[in-house]
Each structure stands twice: as structure tokens, then as C-alpha cells.
Amino acid sequence: MMNIFHKQFFLFDPLSLFFLLVIFIISLPSAVYSFGYLKGEYSSAKITLTWFLLSAFVLSMAFVVTVGNCLVFLVFWEIMSLVSYFLVVFDSTHEKSIKAGMIYIVMTHIGTAFLIAAFLVMYKYANSFDFFAIKNACQVMPAQTKNIVFLLLLIGFGTKAGIVPLHIWLPYAHPQAPSHISSIMSGVMIKTAIYGIIRFVIFILGINSSWWGVLVLILAVITCLVGIIYSLMERDIKRLLAYSSVENIGIVLLGVGLAMFFISVNLPYLAVFSLIAGLYHLINHAIFKGLLFLCAGSVYKATGTRDIEKLGGLIKKMPQTSAYFLLGAMAISALPPLNGFVSEWLTLQAFFLGVFNVTGGTRLFLGICAAMLALTSGLAAACFVRAFGITFLGKPRSHYAEGAKEVALSMKIGMSFLSFLIIIFGLAAVKIMKLLAKVAGGAIGLDTGAMSFSLNSFVLSPQAGKDIYLSTPLLLLMLTLLGTAGFCIYMLFGRKRVITYRTWDCGYYKLDSRNEYTATAFSKPFRIAFSFFLMPYRRTQKIRESFYHVKSFTYETHTTLIFKKYIYDPAIALVFRLAGSMKRIQPGSIHLYLGYIFVTLLLLIIFMHRF
Amino acid sequence: MRELILFGVLATTYLMVIAKRAPALIRSFRYQSFFLFLITLVAGYTEKQINLYFIALLILILKVFIIPHGLNLITKKINVEENLGLFVNAQLSLIVALALTYCSRVFSETLGFGMDYRLAAITVAFSVIFIGAFLMISRMKAFTQVIGLLVMENGIFLFASFVSGGMPFFVEIAVFLDVFVSVIIMGLFIYRVNKLFTHIDVNKLSSLKG
Numbered sequence: 001m002m003n004i005f006h007k008q009f010f011l012f013d014p015l016s017l018f019f020l021l022v023i024f025i026i027s028l029p030s031a032v033y034s035f036g037y038l039k040g041e042y043s044s045a046k047i048t049l050t051w052f053l054l055s056a057f058v059l060s061m062a063f064v065v066t067v068g069n070c071l072v073f074l075v076f077w078e079i080m081s082l083v084s085y086f087l088v089v090f091d092s093t094h095e096k097s098i099k100a101g102m103i104y105i106v107m108t109h110i111g112t113a114f115l116i117a118a119f120l121v122m123y124k125y126a127n128s129f130d131f132f133a134i135k136n137a138c139q140v141m142p143a144q145t146k147n148i149v150f151l152l153l154l155i156g157f158g159t160k161a162g163i164v165p166l167h168i169w170l171p172y173a174h175p176q177a178p179s180h181i182s183s184i185m186s187g188v189m190i191k192t193a194i195y196g197i198i199r200f201v202i203f204i205l206g207i208n209s210s211w212w213g214v215l216v217l218i219l220a221v222i223t224c225l226v227g228i229i230y231s232l233m234e235r236d237i238k239r240l241l242a243y244s245s246v247e248n249i250g251i252v253l254l255g256v257g258l259a260m261f262f263i264s265v266n267l268p269y270l271a272v273f274s275l276i277a278g279l280y281h282l283i284n285h286a287i288f289k290g291l292l293f294l295c296a297g298s299v300y301k302a303t304g305t306r307d308i309e310k311l312g313g314l315i316k317k318m319p320q321t322s323a324y325f326l327l328g329a330m331a332i333s334a335l336p337p338l339n340g341f342v343s344e345w346l347t348l349q350a351f352f353l354g355v356f357n358v359t360g361g362t363r364l365f366l367g368i369c370a371a372m373l374a375l376t377s378g379l380a381a382a383c384f385v386r387a388f389g390i391t392f393l394g395k396p397r398s399h400y401a402e403g404a405k406e407v408a409l410s411m412k413i414g415m416s417f418l419s420f421l422i423i424i425f426g427l428a429a430v431k432i433m434k435l436l437a438k439v440a441g442g443a444i445g446l447d448t449g450a451m452s453f454s455l456n457s458f459v460l461s462p463q464a465g466k467d468i469y470l471s472t473p474l475l476l477l478m479l480t481l482l483g484t485a486g487f488c489i490y491m492l493f494g495r496k497r498v499i500t501y502r503t504w505d506c507g508y509y510k511l512d513s514r515n516e517y518t519a520t521a522f523s524k525p526f527r528i529a530f531s532f533f534l535m536p537y538r539r540t541q542k543i544r545e546s547f548y549h550v551k552s553f554t555y556e557t558h559t560t561l562i563f564k565k566y567i568y569d570p571a572i573a574l575v576f577r578l579a580g581s582m583k584r585i586q587p588g589s590i591h592l593y594l595g596y597i598f599v600t601l602l603l604l605i606i607f608m609h610r611f
Numbered sequence: 612m613r614e615l616i617l618f619g620v621l622a623t624t625y626l627m628v629i630a631k632r633a634p635a636l637i638r639s640f641r642y643q644s645f646f647l648f649l650i651t652l653v654a655g656y657t658e659k660q661i662n663l664y665f666i667a668l669l670i671l672i673l674k675v676f677i678i679p680h681g682l683n684l685i686t687k688k689i690n691v692e693e694n695l696g697l698f699v700n701a702q703l704s705l706i707v708a709l710a711l712t713y714c715s716r717v718f719s720e721t722l723g724f725g726m727d728y729r730l731a732a733i734t735v736a737f738s739v740i741f742i743g744a745f746l747m748i749s750r751m752k753a754f755t756q757v758i759g760l761l762v763m764e765n766g767i768f769l770f771a772s773f774v775s776g777g778m779p780f781f782v783e784i785a786v787f788l789d790v791f792v793s794v795i796i797m798g799l800f801i802y803r804v805n806k807l808f809t810h811i812d813v814n815k816l817s818s819l820k821g
Binding site for chain 1: 698714718721741744745747748749751756
């Protein structure tokens with residue numbers, strides 16, 4: 001039987017090691033952070049429980065990315081899902097947590113069901129659950145079967161990753177877990193699904209036809225846009241970040257899908273390059289989303305609310321947390337020279353190279369994808385201007401924000417570590433890209449030694465001999481020089497007079513926080529621009545004493561969650577209807593139950609007589 | 612001789628189907644058990660087995676005297692003299708019972724025992740089992756469920772004794788004890804149900820369901 005020390009039980013190839021790295025560089029600062037975060041938030045028994053669950057969670061993820069056997073993979077995949085479920089419902093006294101947990105566990109099990117189906121089809125051909133045996137068997141698998149397996153895997157892993165019609169659980173589940181867990185869930189857990197796609201579709205199954213890559217690209221583009229638009233509308237800071245994770249998974253999938261496409265049209269060099277871009281964005285997203293969730297947790301810990309409309313002015317109360325959040329927001333908005341910029345630049349370059357190397361309609365398609373990615377980046381920048389501006393700038397909008405204090409040291413250590421990584425991954429882009437080339441080459445099954453990415457110690461360029469270069473250290477230098485120059489000019493010729501005045505007063509006098517710009521107001525242009533998708537509606541209610549005197553006036557504006565309304569609600573209603581009609585055969589009458597037995601017996605006898 | 616007794620078993624079963632009141636049902640059950648006793652006695656005589664005499668004696672004591680007597684006591688105590696509550700009326704029940712007998716006949720032929728008296732015996736045994744189940748389903752009072760079960764048990768006993776020449780002695784004894792204990796338990800149960808709900812109409816128990 002299965003021997004745990006069998007050499008195929010574990011698989012430590014560069015791809016696994018890369019994901020192992022991602023898991024541990026996010027989990028470590030999160031664990032440190034949790035010392036301060038959990039203190040005073042939960043009872044000591046519950047704190048012990050989180051430590052247990054956290055360890056189990058991290059370990060199960062580590063096993064998921066390193067085992068070399070489908071069956072074992074499934075076991076750890078399921079452990080990971082269950083442990084994270086327990087973490088989602090950790091605040092089990094809240095109605096919301098239970099609901100979030102319910103949505104999460106249902107969705108994740110739907111995904112697992114598809115995975116099991118895919119693995120069983122593979123098993124049928126390989127007669128083994130071992131990765132390499134399946135890889136060999138996939139060579140002789142009929143194309144039709146391969147397509148089915150691909151779709152099963154895509155839905156299965158897509159549910160965990162949060163690809164758009166299946167993203168529904170993410171904005172519920174991630175915010176409900178304790179913040180350091182949210183950071184691991186959003187930063188790392190959903191990435192295990194990307195690992196699954198790379199491992200099972202690219203590495204094991206092998207790319208069959210070009211529509212696979214195109215399908216993934218289309219889904220990725222939709223995921224990006226939907227994720228960031230919803231993120232722009234969100235008021236709960238952790239839900240905002242969760243939707244932003246949906247967007248970033250889309251960007252990662254753009255890289256992965258592009259790689260799949262390039263493999264199918266036999267452009268191995270570009271395939272490796274695209275996968276590098278995807279993996280680079282994956283680790284970057286893990287880092288800055290981890291950081292942002294930790295910062296959001298700090299804000300929650302300090303103020304007791306996650307509603308950004310009720311925050312504001314935190315930059316004065318919590319300067320360090322604000323700085324970390326700002327850095328994370330800059331990275332996620334892809335501002336140079338930080339890490340997010342590098343990976344989004346690489347992804348865009350991969351698209352451009354694709355446009356130059358293919359012909360026909362595909363060329364147009366790739367161009368549109370690149371444009372969508374650019375749009376997404378722009379919206380992401382707007383989203384994080386809003387998130388940072390409304391949360392940290394201006395005046396406190398409620399007593400929650402007024403009473404905020406800077407958080408404990410251990411939390412700051414956790415956040416500063418990730419901030420440090422953001423800068424490192426931005427500046428050391430060349431080194432990291434070299435390492436990622438090995439990972440990507442290993443996954444695709446190509447030797448990247450022969451490929452030239454024309455890297456030297458400062459500059460990274462997607463193609464040798466072309467005039468496209470990127471060098472983050474030089475960018476930093478330039479930005480510093482420009483900044484210094486600007487500062488000098490300001491000091492020399494600028495106005496010397498300094499007026500200290502109220503925040504966001506606009507030269508007026510005595511504006512209080514109720515006059516300030518709000519998050520809802522900030523996102524209004526986007527609500528109008530994307531009204532075909534968001535379908536905003538408003539509800540007003542006037543209570544009049546007489547025709548001339550309105551006693552009270554309420555105004556609400558909401559957006560329609562179209563996936564929930566048009567896909568999930570009907571599906572849930574259908575399930576309930578079916579369950580209701582099944583219930584009719586259970587009327588609670590003993591006679592009827594006896595009758596069922598009797599009729600079954602008679603039918604069986606008649607059946608036996610017939611045949 | 613055997614055929615005559617089998618006919619008696621079947622006839623008493625039909626009597627049960629058309630019975631509308633509890634005492635009539637119990638009386639028919641008593642007659643059926645008596646015919647069962649006779650059959651076992653005859654079998655013991657022809658096969659010269661002392662075990663069968665003993666079992667016949669047990670049938671006589673338990674099923675002919677003690678159990679019907681106990682059931683009578685319960686009916687007196689909780690006053691179910693009135694209707695048994697028929698879902699299916701007596702005439703229709705009889706038609707169903709005949710149909711079930713036909714089914715048993717057809718089914719027995721498929722078992723392949725040849726055309727001797729054993730075919731008739733097995734037909735009767737199955738009819739008794741089916742009609743017992745039918746009684747359980749088609750009567751409202753919890754009381755009939757007990758009797759239906761006992762009738763089914765009689766059918767099974769009949770079947771076993773003709774197919775295998777009787778079950779091993781200790782199995783037989785154990786089954787008797789089982790039946791006896793279950794009747795006691797169900798008697799108590801009916802008594803309690805009656806006390807709690809002031810009726811033993813199983814049909815009304817469905818209101819307990821959430």
C-alpha cells in the first residue's frame with residue numbers, strides 16, 4: 001500500500017518549492033502579527049485554538065503544494081478547506097460568520113467535487129494516482145477526454161481561486177476570518193488553486209488546443225474587471241480587499257492563460273515569459289495583499305469597525321500603519337519602482353510580444369486583453385486611492401476613528417517585514433526573474449538555460465536585442481533625483497509661508513467631518529460609468545408633516561450583485577424547490593412508511609417474477 | 612388433512628381483513644394461531660420429532676391463550692371497542708386480500724417446489740405475510756399494527772416450517788420469546804400513547820411532525 005516514504009510521495013520540483021516559499025513568507029509575518037492582534041480580542045482558550053488551526057492550515061497548504069499523488073493531494077486539499085472553514089466561522093457568535101462559512105463550505109465542496117471527477121477520469125487512464133504515471137498516461141489520452149478533464153479542473157480550481165462566476169464566496173469568507181488568517185487566505189490559499197492549474201493542466205495534462213488558453217484568458221479578463229469594479233463599490237475595507245484579490249487572481253491567470261496559449265501555438269520562449277509574469281504577480285500579490293489585510297486588521301483592532309465611511313483621519317493616529325498601508329496600496333496600484341509594477345509590466349509586455357508574434361484574430365484578442373489589463377490597473381489605482389484616502393486622510397468621521405491608537409509592536413513587525421519584501425521584490429526584479437525562469441521552465445517542461453532573457457544586473461528586458469527595458473533600481477534613482485530636484489526648487493523658489501489649517505477645509509471655515517468627501521461619493525463616477533453592469537438603484541423615503549415640511553428624509557443607494565441575483569439566487573431557489581418536492585414523500589404517517597415498504601416488496605417480487 | 616388446516620389458516624386471515632372491531636380481530640387471530648398449532652402438531656406426528664410437539668405446545672400457550680388474552684385486556688382497559696378505523700373498507704380489503712393471494716400463488720410457482728401440497732402451503736404462508744402487512748397499512752389504530760405484525764410472524768413461521776421442515780429448536784424458542792416481549796412492549800406503548808393523546812389513532816400522530 002501507500003508508503004509515506006516512497007519517493008513519489010513528495011515532489012520537490014522548482015514549482016513546489018516556489019509555492020512553498022510563497023506560503024512561508026506570508027505565514028511567518030502573519031503568525032508574528034497575530035500575537036498582538038489576538039490579545040484582548042479573544043479569550044485565551046480561543047487564542048490557543050487559533051494557533052492550532054493556523055498551524056494546521058499552513059501545514060496542509062504546504063502539503064498540498066508538495067505531495068506527488070492525486071489522492072494525497074485531495075486529502076490535504078480537503079483538510080485545507082475544512083481548517084479554513086473553521087477559521088472563517090471563528091467568530092461563531094456572529095450571524096454573518098455562520099452565513100459566510102456556509103457559502104464558503106458549499107462552494108469549496110462543489111469545487112472539490114469537480115476535482116474528484118477530474119482525478120477519477122485521469123485515474124481511469126493511468127491506473128495510478130501518481131503524478132508522473134498520470135503525466136505519462138495523458139500522452140495517450142484522447143483529445144475529447146482531455147478537454148473534459150481540463151474543464152473539470154478549471155471549474156474545480158477556479159472555485160478555490162475565485163474566477164468570476166465562482167468568486168461568490170470570497171467577499172464573504174475572507175473578511176470574516178481573523179485578519180492574520182484573512183491575509184493568509186487571500187494571500188496564499190487561493191494561490192494553491194493557481195498551483196493546481198499549473199501543476200495539473202500545464203505540467204501533467206499538457207496543453208491540447210489553443211482554446212484552453214483563450215478560455216482562461218477570457219475568464220481572467222472578466223475576473224479582473226468584475227473584481228476591481230466590485231472592489232471600488234465596497235465600503236467594508238476587508239471586503240474591498242477580498243474583491244481586489246479576485247482582480248489580482250485574474251491578473252495572475254492572465255499570465256498563466258497566456259502561457260497556455262503560447263504553448264499551444266508553439267512559442268515556448270513566450271510561454272515561459274508569460275508564466276514568469278504570472279508567477280511574479282502571484283508572489284507579489286501574496287505579499288502586498290497579505291500586508292494590506294494585516295493593515296486592515298490593525299485598523300479594525302484600533303477602531304472596532306471595518307466600514308471605511310466611519311473611519312478617516314487615521315494617518316495622524318496611526319502613522320506607521322498608515323505608511324505600511326500606503327506602501328501596499330502603491331504596490332497594488334502598480335506604481336514604480338515597487339513589485340506590483342514589475343509584474344504588471346511583465347504581463348503587459350507578454351501581451352505585446354504575443355501581439356507581435358501571432359496573426360489574425362488572435363492578435364486583436366491579445367491586444368484587447370492587454371487593454372483590459374491596463375483598464376484594470378487604472379481602476380485598481382482609483383480603488384486604492386479611495387481606500388487609503390477615505391480611511392486614513394481627512395477627519396475622523398465617527399467616534400470609532402477618533403479613539404484610534406497605534407497598534408502593538410508585534411503587529412508592526414509583521415507589517416514591516418512584508419513592506420520590506422515589497423521593496424525587495426521591486427528592486428531585485430532581475431534576480432527574481434532569473435529564479436522564476438527556472439520555475440516556469442520546469443512547469444512547462446522546457447530547459448530555460450538556452451533561453452536568453454537578456455538579463456544583466458540592473459536591466460530586465462523581455463526580448464533580446466529589442467529596445468524595451470525596465471530597471472527598477474534606475475527608476476528609483478530617477479524618482480529620487482526628480483523628487484529631490486522638485487524639493488530643492490520648492491525650497492528655493494516656493495512660497496516660504498506655511499499655514500497650518502484644518503484638514504480638507506478647502507479654505508472654507510469650520511467644515512466638519514460630515515461635509516467631507518465620502519467613499520460612496522468617490523466611487524459615484526464609476527458607478528455611473530459601469531451602470532450597465534452594476535445596475536445601481538436608489539431608494540428614497542420622505543416623511544412629511546405637511547406639504548411644506550419634510551420631517552425626515554432617507555436616501556439609500558445600492559448596486560445589484562448580478563451574479564448573485566441571476567445565477568446563485570435562482571440556483572438556490574431551485575435546490576430548495578426540489579428539496580420541497582422531495583419532502584412531500586415524507587408526511588410523517590406510519591401507514592405510508594409501512595406502505596412504502598410493502599409496495600417495494602411487492603414490486604420486487606413482481607420484478608423477480610418477470611426476469 | 613393438511614390442506615384442510617391450511618384452508619383454515621387462509622380463511623381466518625380473510626376473517627381478519629373484514630373484521631371491523633377489535634374483539635373480532637383478536638378472535639380471528641386466535642383461530643389462526645390455533646390452526647397453526649394444529650399444523651405443527653400434524654407435522655410433529657408425521658415426522659416423529661419431539662421438538663415439534665414442544666413448539667406446538669408453545670404456540671398453543673402463547674399465541675392461542677396468552678397473547679390474545681393480553682390484547683383483550685388492553686382493549687378493555689383503553690376502550691377500543693369501537694371501530695378499528697378502516698382506510699380501506701371491508702369489501703375492498705377482501706378484494707385486495709384475494710389479489711395478494713393470487714400474487715403469492717404466482718410467486719410461489721416461481722420458487723419451484725413442484726405441484727404438491729407444499730405449493731399450497733407456501734402460497735398460504737405468503738398470503739398471510741402480505742395480508743399481515745396490508746393490515747398494518749390499512750387500519751388506523753395502533754392496535755392493528757400489533758396484530759398485523761403477529762399475523763406476519765405467523766406467516767413466516769408457516770413458511771419456515773414448510774420450506775425447511777421447521778427452524779432449529781432454539782431459534783424457534785427465541786422467536787417466540789421475541790414476539791412475546793414485543794407484544795408486551797407494544798401493549799405498553801399503546802397504553803401510554805392512549806394515555807398521552809387520549810386516542811391510539813396512528814393517523815393522527817403525523818401532526819407531531821415538524
